[in-house]
Amino acid sequence: xxxxxxxxxxxxxxxxxxxxxxxxxxxxxxxxxxxxxxxxxxxxxxxxxxxxxxxxxxxxxxxxxxxxxxxxxxxxxxxxxxxxxxxxxxxxxxxxxxxxxxxxxxxxxxxxxxxxxxx
Amino acid sequence: xxxxxxxxxxxxxxxxxxxxxxxxxxxxxxxxxxxxxxxxxxxxxxxxxxxxxxxxxxxxxxxxxxxxxxxxxxxxxxxxxxxxxxxxxxxxxxxxxxxxxxxxxxxxxxxxxxxxxxxxxxxxxxxxxxxxxxxxxxxxxxxxxxxxxxxxxxxxxxxxxxxxxxxxxxxxxxxxxxxxxxxxxxxxxxxxxxxxxxxxxxxxxxxxxxxxxxxxxxxxxxxxxxxxxxxxxxxxxxxxxxxxxxxxxxxxxxxxxxxxxxxxxxxxxxxxxxxxxxxxxxxxxxxxxxxxxxxxxxxxxxxxxxxxxxxxxxxxxxxxxxxxxxxxxxxxxxxxxxxxxxxxxxxxxxxxxxxxxxxxxxxxxxxxxxxxxxxxxxxxxxxxxxxxxxxxxxxxxxxxxxxxxxxxxxxxxxxxxxxxxxxxxxxxxxxxxxxxxxxxxxxxxxxxxxxxxxxxxxxxxxxxxxxxxxxxxxxxxxxxxxxxxxxxxxxxxxxxxxxxxxxxxxxxxxxxxxxxxxxxxxxxxxxxxxxxxxxxxxxxxxxxxxxxxxxxxxxxxxxxxxxxxxxxxxxxxxxxxxxxxxxxxxxxxxxxxxxxxxxxxxxxxxxxxxxxxxxxxxxxxxxxxxxxxxxxxxxxx
Numbered sequence: 128x129x130x131x132x133x134x135x136x137x138x139x140x141x142x143x144x145x146x147x148x149x150x151x152x153x154x155x156x157x158x159x160x161x162x163x164x165x166x167x168x169x170x171x172x173x174x175x176x177x178x179x180x181x182x183x184x185x186x187x188x189x190x191x192x193x194x195x196x197x198x199x200x201x202x203x204x205x206x207x208x209x210x211x212x213x214x215x216x217x218x219x220x221x222x223x224x225x226x227x228x229x230x231x232x233x234x235x236x237x238x239x240x241x242x243x244x245x246x
Numbered sequence: 247x248x249x250x251x252x253x254x255x256x257x258x259x260x261x262x263x264x265x266x267x268x269x270x271x272x273x274x275x276x277x278x279x280x281x282x283x284x285x286x287x288x289x290x291x292x293x294x295x296x297x298x299x300x301x302x303x304x305x306x307x308x309x310x311x312x313x314x315x316x317x318x319x320x321x322x323x324x325x326x327x328x329x330x331x332x333x334x335x336x337x338x339x340x341x342x343x344x345x346x347x348x349x350x351x352x353x354x355x356x357x358x359x360x361x362x363x364x365x366x367x368x369x370x371x372x373x374x375x376x377x378x379x380x381x382x383x384x385x386x387x388x389x390x391x392x393x394x395x396x397x398x399x400x401x402x403x404x405x406x407x408x409x410x411x412x413x414x415x416x417x418x419x420x421x422x423x424x425x426x427x428x429x430x431x432x433x434x435x436x437x438x439x440x441x442x443x444x445x446x447x448x449x450x451x452x453x454x455x456x457x458x459x460x461x462x463x464x465x466x467x468x469x470x471x472x473x474x475x476x477x478x479x480x481x482x483x484x485x486x487x488x489x490x491x492x493x494x495x496x497x498x499x500x501x502x503x504x505x506x507x508x509x510x511x512x513x514x515x516x517x518x519x520x521x522x523x524x525x526x527x528x529x530x531x532x533x534x535x536x537x538x539x540x541x542x543x544x545x546x547x548x549x550x551x552x553x554x555x556x557x558x559x560x561x562x563x564x565x566x567x568x569x570x571x572x573x574x575x576x577x578x579x580x581x582x583x584x585x586x587x588x589x590x591x592x593x594x595x596x597x598x599x600x601x602x603x604x605x606x607x608x609x610x611x612x613x614x615x616x617x618x619x620x621x622x623x624x625x626x627x628x629x630x631x632x633x634x635x636x637x638x639x640x641x642x643x644x645x646x647x648x649x650x651x652x653x654x655x656x657x658x659x660x661x662x663x664x665x666x667x668x669x670x671x672x673x674x675x676x677x678x679x680x681x682x683x684x685x686x687x688x689x690x691x692x693x694x695x696x697x698x699x700x701x702x703x704x705x706x707x708x709x710x711x712x713x714x715x716x717x718x719x720x721x722x723x724x725x726x727x728x729x730x731x732x733x734x735x736x737x738x739x740x741x742x743x744x745x746x747x748x749x750x751x752x753x754x755x756x757x758x759x760x761x762x763x764x765x766x767x768x769x770x771x772x773x774x775x776x777x778x779x780x781x782x783x784x785x786x787x788x789x790x791x792x793x794x795x796x797x798x799x800x801x802x803x804x805x806x807x808x809x810x811x812x813x814x815x816x817x818x819x820x821x822x823x824x825x826x827x828x829x830x831x832x833x834x835x836x837x838x839x840x841x842x843x844x845x846x847x848x849x850x851x852x853x854x855x856x857x858x859x860x861x862x863x864x865x866x867x868x869x870x871x872x873x874x875x876x877x878x879x880x881x882x883x
Binding site: 140143144147148149150151153156160163164167170171174201203204207210211214217218221222225226228229232233238239241242243244245246 | 383387390394397398401404407408410411412413414417418421422425428429432435436439441483484487488546552853856857858859860861864865868
């Protein structure tokens with residue numbers, strides 16, 4: 128059932144937001160950002176999915192002969208998911224790079240210590 | 247030929263970014279030539295569109311790879327340039343061109359400049375693409391490019407104070423915003439099975455389903471994060487202060503304008519939600535708290551750039567408030583203020599950069615008396631300070647006046663007292679802005695020259711040229727507001743309201759009508775800036791605001807105040823007399839110390855809230871999203 132996918136994706140997004148909000152370890156925060164991305168990716172692929180649908184690849188003769196070109200899996204969300212995965216990977220990589228630099232400078236990866244800019 | 251210009255303007259920037267990375271990492275000259283050539287070409291492409299779009303009223307549509315809609319379904323990625331897009335695109339190209347010119351000398355002492363120019367061009371391309379595109383997912387990709395480049399540039403001077411943590415906070419909060427946007431776009435796709443903004447707009451015309459409302463809430467909040475309205479503003483203050491100043495100018499001049507553009511496009515065009523009163527109330531509420539919290543936080547700052555950053559947040563509040571009114575005067579005033587904010591805040595950041603370039607510090611306590619050493623910078627700074635404080639005849643006055651008038655006339659129209667209160671708050675915020683800039687001017691350009699600044703000289707010519715251009719435009723906007731209104735603001739306002747035209751240009755004539763799209767009906771803007779009766783009302787309002795402040799503030803006349811033990815800083819002892827501290831230096835930045843002490847509870851609370859812990863900021867963002875979604879579910883049908 129596709130509804131399971133939706134529930135799972137919402138759970139993942141909420142879990143990711145919880146991680147960002149309440150975990151003090153900077154790397155865990157980055158992992159939380161990753162989990163949100165996974166939730167959204169799951170939501171995106173689920174949107175395009177049709178149970179029992181075919182791949183949207185048809186030759187011209189198929190279409191002319193009226194082969195059932197109506198029930199297929201929507202390819203657009205899959206393209207969106209691929210883009211989203213790439214973007215998510217870049218964001219996580221950059222966040223981790225920043226955490227490494229922060230660790231070198233502050234000697235800590237606890238969010239409570241990384242607060243020179245405040246007020 | 248004309249319809250290729252927008253896409254070329256974006257492409258040339260991305261192409262430039264790769265070329266700089268390949269050829270520019272060794273040679274300074276090659277690098278500057280490529281970066282500036284890309285920026286100027288992009289500027290020329292956008293400027294060439296002014297005549298056909300703004301004056302002749304055409305709307306340009308462009309389908310990538312010529313994938314035009316088939317049987318009423320958009321299958322390709324489309325760019326659509328109407329007057330509203332072009333208005334924001336003009337702000338964007340002007341800002342990054344001037345910032346590029348300024349960077350040449352400003353950044354000369356930094357290393358790895360090849361990467362700097364790559365990121366600078368990526369950021370410019372991302373923002374320009376976001377502003378010009380007509381496709382939801384393309385918009386998301388551009389938002390991500392923009393955020394990514396912006397975060398990298400924030401951390402560019404990574405040995406500076408707090409640059410790394412500012413970048414990290416920006417990335418975390420920004421990625422929460424991007425995730426919201428993407429989830430909203432996914433929900434929209436679920437409902438409409440298309441990504442073209444024009445087609446979605448037509449399909450949503452018959453009313454919003456619960457999925458649609460959730461999508462509206464998520465995308466709205468997503469762009470709210472990008473424009474740094476109040477619950478999401480904390481990383482902005484850090485990032486603006488930590489980034490190189492040429493980039494701070496880009497942040498405040500175009501990155502948060504891109505967020506504002508996104509919000510306008512979403513609520514006016516795609517969801518057509520602005521004829522609903524609750525949506526208007528939500529935007530005005532967010533805008534009002536943004537301008538108030540922004541300016542009060544600015545009053546408490548001791549760092550030049552951080553103070554400007556909080557003012558930037560506060561001025562965006564004006565824009566959101568005015569745009570949220572949903573009247574023609576409101577939209578015009580909001581757009582005008584957005585434009586003016588780009589000009590004067592860019593100018594002020596450039597002046598802060600000039601001071602930083604020569605003195606090496608932006609701490610207000612260590613600066614002073616620079617008007618003797620840097621007279622030209624001081625004059626430019628004064629122009630910017632007068633503009634942002636809303637003194638006539640500078641541009642800030644004209645736009646703020648329109649905002650006051652728009653909120654007040656909305657109050658008269660709807661009989662809702664809350665809007666009149668917004669007018670009062672807007673005036674009070676403007677007064678506090680002026681107060682805060684008196685403090686900065688006194689602390690940086692007048693007062694006593696510290697010994698460390700004895701050898702300061704004027705900045706080089708290539709850094710002064712952008713400042714002069716900005717100053718000239720500030721004065722021009724204030725004096726010739728009628729001209730600006732006729733050729734820029736009125737067409738843009740018209741485009742924001744006229745949804746069916748936007749749809750028809752993309753999808754073919756009659757498409758909007760077949761889905762029953764009804765344009766908003768708003769009364770045309772009546773301009774009466776100089777109506778004496780209105781002036782009188784303003785003075786009464788200001789008097790009222792003054793009385794409120796007097797009544798709420800403690801009356802301390804005749805009382806003897808004693809230095810409390812919690813005031814550890816001995817330099818404040820002079821306020822309480824006492825011989826011991828005769829020689830303590832009370833700088834210009836302490837000018838409003840009395841005010842701050844009077845409102846100690848509020849300021850301590852607010853400064854405590856800006857705790858610098860990234861988790862707290864994330865909690866604000868998530869809570870605000872939840873509240874916005876709840877509000878929309880309860881009140882929007």
